[in-house]
Amino acid sequence: MSQRQSVPYIPDNAPFTPSQRAWLNGFLAGMFCHTTAPAAIAQHTAAKPKLSVFVGSQSGNAESLAKRFVKEAKKQGYEATVAGLDKITLATLAEEKCALVITSTWGEGDPPDNAAAFWEQLKEDNDLSLANLRYSILALGDTNYENFCGFGKSVDRRLGELGAKRIFERVDCNVDFEEGAARWQNGVFDALKNIVQFDDAPQLNGSVTSSANGTSSPPSPLEAEMSAGCSRKNPFAARLLANRKLTGDNSEKDTRHYEICLKGSGLTYEVGDALGIMPANSPDLVNEILKALHFDGEEEVSGPEGGKMPIRLALEREYQIRQPHSAFLNAMAEHDAADQYLKELISAEVRTELDKFLWGREVIDFLIESPRVKFSPEEFVSLLKKLQPRLYSIASSLKAHPEQVHLTVDTVRYEIYGRKRKGVCSNFLAERVSNDTPVPVFIQTSKHFRLPQSGDVPIIMVGPGTGIAPFRAFLEERKMNGAKGGNWLFFGAQKSSCDFFYRDELEAFQREGVLTRLDTAFSRDQDFKIYVQHRMLENAKELWNWLEQGAHFYVCGDAGRMAKDVDKALHEIVKMAGACSEDATAEYIQKLKADKRYQRDVY
Numbered sequence: 001m002s003q004r005q006s007v008p009y010i011p012d013n014a015p016f017t018p019s020q021r022a023w024l025n026g027f028l029a030g031m032f033c034h035t036t037a038p039a040a041i042a043q044h045t046a047a048k049p050k051l052s053v054f055v056g057s058q059s060g061n062a063e064s065l066a067k068r069f070v071k072e073a074k075k076q077g078y079e080a081t082v083a084g085l086d087k088i089t090l091a092t093l094a095e096e097k098c099a100l101v102i103t104s105t106w107g108e109g110d111p112p113d114n115a116a117a118f119w120e121q122l123k124e125d126n127d128l129s130l131a132n133l134r135y136s137i138l139a140l141g142d143t144n145y146e147n148f149c150g151f152g153k154s155v156d157r158r159l160g161e162l163g164a165k166r167i168f169e170r171v172d173c174n175v176d177f178e179e180g181a182a183r184w185q186n187g188v189f190d191a192l193k194n195i196v197q198f199d200d201a202p203q204l205n206g207s208v209t210s211s212a213n214g215t216s217s218p219p220s221p222l223e224a225e226m227s228a229g230c231s232r233k234n235p236f237a238a239r240l241l242a243n244r245k246l247t248g249d250n251s252e253k254d255t256r257h258y259e260i261c262l263k264g265s266g267l268t269y270e271v272g273d274a275l276g277i278m279p280a281n282s283p284d285l286v287n288e289i290l291k292a293l294h295f296d297g298e299e300e301v302s303g304p305e306g307g308k309m310p311i312r313l314a315l316e317r318e319y320q321i322r323q324p325h326s327a328f329l330n331a332m333a334e335h336d337a338a339d340q341y342l343k344e345l346i347s348a349e350v351r352t353e354l355d356k357f358l359w360g361r362e363v364i365d366f367l368i369e370s371p372r373v374k375f376s377p378e379e380f381v382s383l384l385k386k387l388q389p390r391l392y393s394i395a396s397s398l399k400a401h402p403e404q405v406h407l408t409v410d411t412v413r414y415e416i417y418g419r420k421r422k423g424v425c426s427n428f429l430a431e432r433v434s435n436d437t438p439v440p441v442f443i444q445t446s447k448h449f450r451l452p453q454s455g456d457v458p459i460i461m462v463g464p465g466t467g468i469a470p471f472r473a474f475l476e477e478r479k480m481n482g483a484k485g486g487n488w489l490f491f492g493a494q495k496s497s498c499d500f501f502y503r504d505e506l507e508a509f510q511r512e513g514v515l516t517r518l519d520t521a522f523s524r525d526q527d528f529k530i531y532v533q534h535r536m537l538e539n540a541k542e543l544w545n546w547l548e549q550g551a552h553f554y555v556c557g558d559a560g561r562m563a564k565d566v567d568k569a570l571h572e573i574v575k576m577a578g579a580c581s582e583d584a585t586a587e588y589i590q591k592l593k594a595d596k597r598y599q600r601d602v603y
């Protein structure tokens with residue numbers, strides 16, 4: 001009798017949750033099998049089990065996790081491929097034996113753009129049977145949003161409804177997704193081992209290859225697309241045309257207006273889109289890190305995508321050197337025998353204390369506080385994550401500024417644990433980019449944040465602070481189009497004397513009749529706070545009338561507090577001015593969202 005058949009298995013209908021079942025099956029497999037790795041199984045079956053990973057990703061997080069997952073799967077002996085959710089049809093999905101979906105959520109619990117068409121089909125097709133499909137979902141999201149991981153949850157539910165069988169339960173990850181992603185990856189690999197053992201392997205294998213020696217498979221559609229150079233992977237080296245302070249001398253902020261030239265790039269955008277910028281780290285911070293580690297900067301190390309380079313260049317251009325991630329923390333705890341506290345925090349079951357401890361602490365803090373810890377240059381960079389681009393809501397219309405893109409950026413600076421800290425990208429723009437420094441940029445489309453198709457439809461815009469950015473673009477666009485619909489802007493900032501961004505432009509729009517109404521909320525002009533939502537409530541009746549006339553309602557800026565408070569105020573207005581019950585209010589706002597008349601671009 002073969003080893004495969006002798007291993008006990010927990011049946012699908014046993015009274016366990018999927019993760020308990022996966023764990024128990026893994027445990028039994030471990031007890032009864034000498035060889036559980038797929039590579040070993042492949043030697044028996046002369047085939048590598050096939051694994052398809054499908055990605056829904058807008059700003060690249062899910063995409064990089066998927067690439068990493070596939071790399072690990074290949075190491076473990078799977079024939080793994082990765083493709084965007086825009087690259088599969090329902091028919092091909094139905095033929096899959098095992099699909100892993102890694103997806104983020106955008107808009108209001110919506111799919112990322114590359115998953116939108118797939119989702120439309122999946123939710124409509126009631127004849128589809130996915131009875132042969134096994135799957136698991138890794139959902140990325142942000143708890144600041146109302147529909148946390150909403151799209152991942154919807155896909156999970158829908159695949160289940162269509163008969164697909166979950167092999168490992170969905171993991172919903174917040175912005176710090178590393179730990180959740182690692183948990184999901186381990187759980188999926190454990191669950192897969194059992195499936196590979198107990199299924200008829202050639203059937204699972206789909207396209208079987210006869211080699212078990214790890215030869216590389218042809219690039220998947222997403223890999224091919226990435227190497228062909230889509231804009232995010234291959235950004236345009238743009239030039240900065242203008243860097244102007246929007247805040248006055250007495251301001252507590254340093255918010256700036258940037259103008260960037262897109263000439264020769266072929267890049268275009270619509271108002272509502274965002275610009276992605278790939279920044280470089282601060283050379284001062286790089287010097288501090290090199291000094292703390294006793295490196296001279298010339299030591300050769302690997303880049304995150306392979307290739308060798310001097311560590312100074314790698315730290316400036318390739319790696320994220322501010323926020324420590326789990327690999328770095330684990331290594332610090334391991335190398336520093338004296339640091340019991342960090343060890344305890346890392347090994348605790350809940351992360352609350354660790355998160356508290358990490359708030360505001362950067363890689364440099366750990367290196368300075370633990371001079372005993374020594375890393376080789378290669379080891380050190382292996383503990384860092386790849387530097388990621390930052391997104392900025394576009395503040396201009398191409399019609400008003402051909403071949404240019406404008407931004408409104410708050411320069412992130414603060415002091416904590418006795419050190420001055422600087423946000424990477426906002427300070428790259430503010431301090432280190434001159435007219436001849438190339439700025440790597442790409443366009444990030446935001447299909448969820450669009451002007452109404454008809455210029456006759458009125459719009460209400462709520463954009464405190466940098467949240468004003470897309471509304472400057474909306475106003476420019478509506479002016480250039482000669483749109484007749486009303487435009488109402490709520491703007492908020494700290495002090496009218498020094499924080500009234502684009503005041504001259506807004507007043508000019510008012511004079512020209514483009515900006516129908518402007519309501520401002522300066523929070524620190526008086527002893528008590530006045531915020532945009534207070535101005536909305538003061539004008540509840542009028543705002544309700546605009547909504548009843550079909551106005552679209554837009555919010556941009558801080559997701560953490562402002563967007564939630566504005567949402568509450570909107571509910572209050574519908575309830576009061578519209579004389580609606582709680583239920584009718586919720587229904588009214590839900591309908592606004594469903595009709596794409598309530599759109600948010602919050603961060």
Ligand SMILES: Cc1cc2nc3c(=O)[nH]c(=O)nc-3n(C[C@H](O)[C@H](O)[C@H](O)COP(=O)(O)OP(=O)(O)OC[C@H]3O[C@@H](n4cnc5c(N)ncnc54)[C@H](O)[C@@H]3O)c2cc1C
Nearest residue numbers: 360390391392393408409410414423424425426466469603
């Ligand atoms: C769709 C979208 C649109 C956006 N549009 C805009 C825009 O129009 N304008 C704009 O200015 N930004 C915008 N942002 C935010 C922007 O992408 C960056 O996140 C922001 O500029 C900070 O990036 P950074 O590299 O300068 O800072 P980072 O190096 O990324 O540092 C930011 C981090 O520093 C830490 N931090 C910040 N303040 C403190 C503090 N007081 N104490 C302790 N820790 C702190 C936090 O961990 C924070 O996440 C947008 C984001 C998204 C997703």
Ligand SMILES: NC(=O)c1ccc[n+]([C@@H]2O[C@H](COP(=O)([O-])OP(=O)(O)OC[C@H]3O[C@@H](n4cnc5c(N)ncnc54)[C@H](OP(=O)(O)O)[C@@H]3O)[C@@H](O)[C@H]2O)c1
Nearest residue numbers: 410464465466467492493494523531532558561562565603
């Ligand atoms: N992801 C990032 O790294 C990043 C980058 C930029 C900004 N942000 C976040 O976005 C926020 C906005 O930054 P910003 O520079 O655009 O604006 P901001 O200047 O911080 O705020 C604009 C105005 O909004 C007010 N405000 C504060 N809390 C509010 C609330 N709950 N509801 C309505 N208004 C509120 C502020 O008042 P008071 O300050 O007087 O209370 C201020 O008058 C920041 O707080 C920051 O957390 C994050």
Ligand SMILES: Cc1cc2nc3c(=O)[nH]c(=O)nc-3n(C[C@H](O)[C@H](O)[C@H](O)COP(=O)(O)O)c2cc1C
Nearest residue numbers: 057058059060061062104105109141142145148149
């Ligand atoms: C404009 C915007 C809207 C978002 N909407 C949601 C949301 O509704 N629910 C949620 O859980 N996360 C939301 N997120 C968070 C993203 O899902 C999260 O940042 C994720 O890591 C992005 O992954 P990606 O880079 O693969 O697209 C939103 C982020 C942005 C910038």
